[in-house]
Amino acid sequence: MATATVPEAPIRTAPTAAPVDHRHRFFTALCVVVLVVFAALWLVPMLWAVDTSIRPEGEITAAPARWWTSHPTFDAYRQIWSAGRMPVWYLNSFIVALLTAVLAVVACSMAGFAVARVRFRGRRIVTGLVLAGLMIPPQVLIMPQFQEFAGLHLLNTYWALILPSVPTPIAVFVFASFFSGLPGELAESARMDGAGWFRIYSRIFLPLCKPAASAVFIFTFVWSWNNFLWPLLTMTSTDVMTIPVGLNVVQDSYGIRYAQVMASAVLGALPLFAVFLVFQRRIVEGIANTGIK
């Protein structure tokens, strides 16, 4: 039910200062110190990747583990952008993630609405079937799915990545729990006016489910963008590779040109980092709300 109360942000005013004795004050100071140390540890790999990427290759070879550079340069970025296939992979990742997320929102919100709001025969069977899907990790299905897509001649096409990722059981439950939290009169009065069920879904319920829809959209997008094992199996031609699989090839071809390797890692992480910065609240709330139920 937590999805219904989405606007609640996990930011709350700090503990009141009233009964603070010196033990608590000292403890808070200690907390800040420990936290800053951990944050510094967590920042090191990110900063190190950026730092390496802007150092000249010759300097890295001479002193691999030094932070300071006297000649910062964007050469590595220029080279991988012009010589490599990075732009194509960006486009592939973007198309696949966008289509997957849009189709998942459409299909799963319709299914969630049906499960939560329409009393049809076989509803319990369907709910059980969707619930069963929650248990199946995608990794278990790689053998039969690969044979299926090979048989359909869809390997090395976007569809091989999109089609299996659209029907997401967890998304159906996110929508279903959101829809069942909305007042019943909404559908009732529309039925009185003679509206069909699809109309009730598309005109009344869908516009109301923006919090759930945006959470499902963002998560499907991020998940699809970062998916690795399945694209590794199905996207063997470099023209259709997505960022995570393409970068795996980069590592082999750039070898020890570390500035270029790190520059490609930074570029690969950048789009989702931007998505996260923009949607930080939604993502964090989405995890908190779908995790705890």
Place this chain on the structure above:
Amino acid sequence: MTAGVAAAPAGTLPGVKDAPRSAGAVGQTRAGWGLLSPFLVLYLAFLIGPALYGLVMSFFDGSSVRSGLGPFAGFGNYAEALSSGDFWSSMGHTVLFTVLTTPPLVIVSMLLAMLTDRIRRGRWFFRLVFFAPYVMPVTCVGLVFVWMYTPQTGLFASALGSVGITAPNWLADPHWAMISVALMTVWWTIGFNFVLYLAGLQDIPRELYEASAVDGAGPGAQLARITIPLLSRTTLLVTMLQILASLKVFDQIYLMTAGGPNYATRPVIEYIYDVGFTDFRTGYGAAASMLYFVVILAVSAVWFAISRRRA
């Protein structure tokens, strides 16, 4: 859920509530299946269908170099997997990875969330720092960590060297390879658990802390008597989700060690990948997948049983 009943056409007998064959119910049944159909078609075609087909495949001696299921093998594939040293050692590596990653990913994320919850200003910054790695593609994180793990000259080796510790060969040393991958995984995925714990901490009423402080409770007593007990639901959730996630490990091991050195880190998913896609033994690969699936189901069942008893 009385909407459909209330809106039933005038012809329905009064008092017959939700009669399955009334016109409204038929309409609802048609509408329900209609709304479900896009999801259901894809779901059956690309998830449930392959799951069942995988089960069938596991009883045949199939190969990807010829079409069809291949000759019937009965439980032969299962018997072979269960007596295969490679299968069990890869299963062992998956379990080892889970044992190495779950405690730090639960305990450190709880610690970081409690610390972040305590401070007044700049929470957004710590949430950003700890969560940002989680949204990065695994390949990017892998590239950065392989670079940092470079023997002798890498960042870790030289940092340890500067304080007089001889660093191990990280990914090239069979004893350290799995630990190195586990460290990278803690860095990469802690944000998810961290956010779940932050949300759990929000649900603890502030008054408990205020009242206990008035009664003279110190931070240690508050931690032991209020915070940790009231977080137990979140801890159960985080622990079980983490075990299930760790059991699915493949990506970072494939990228960083490729299962090596000398298969010392190969997880069970990579074993399935190897037998199915490198040795072309699809039937055997499907059987190994099913055995792995049984382990995942067993963990899920334990989780279900625990949460049932607590409810």
